[in-house]
Amino acid sequence: MNPPELKDGPGSESRHGRAHFLQVFLSQRPQMEALVSRRVGCRATAADLVQDLFLRFWRRPLVQVEELGTYLLRCAGNIAIDHLRSEGSRDRLNQHWQAEPDAQGC
Template identity: 40%
Template sequence: MLEELFLSQRHTLVMTIARMVGCPHTAEDLAHEAYVRVSSAVSTRPILNLQTFLFQTARNLAIDHLRRERTRRRFMTNEVDSEAWMEVASTQPSPETQTMDGQRLAMFDAALSKLPQRARHILLLNKIHGMGYPEIAAQLGVSESTVYNDIRMALAHCLTAMMDKDAL
């Protein structure tokens, strides 16, 4: 019964929806969606006026479609002036930041070079390679307290060196 109604009213249904949404292809899709939804509803409960129910379902789908499109257009505009692009934050650091970071890295490298070799090696194993104190101690054949003390001393030395340079 629904299939016969849909086939006999399909053209009118599509034209009604097309007037609402302004696109015949979208209207075809919405008419098909209305058929599927009405078919599902018919299988769960009796519908007194099937034609009215079909057209109302199609109208509701068209209104929902128009709301989604209006929201999409509001947030997805293709028109952006060049000044707006200039206000978008860059993921790249500024040239000034790159220069300052390079200077800080050079200062840190200089501070590392002044550390005793074991302390520098332990600090790099811990901070760069992510090794824990027990693992470093086992690898180097020293106690965990030695690893702790070397890291503490190396960090304090680097911090002092960086603070002295920043104060200039």
């Protein structure tokens, strides 16, 4: 049995767009991970954040941008900032709960 042929049709633009996105993403991944790693200070966290970024883009409709590689690097920087902000919020909340003694002393 022969594999089905990919023909130009209504979904072909989407397939070509996804293939282009995947190619650009994979070529930019090392730079994105390095950028995020420098900002968050952990290579494992950086890899996780970049993977989350990939899933976000993969699940939503393709957006046309002029330079996809540059756009992905900017998004990687933004996801690192978002992570640091959420970590800072979590730390402040934990400090607040630890600083307040229980009213009944328990």
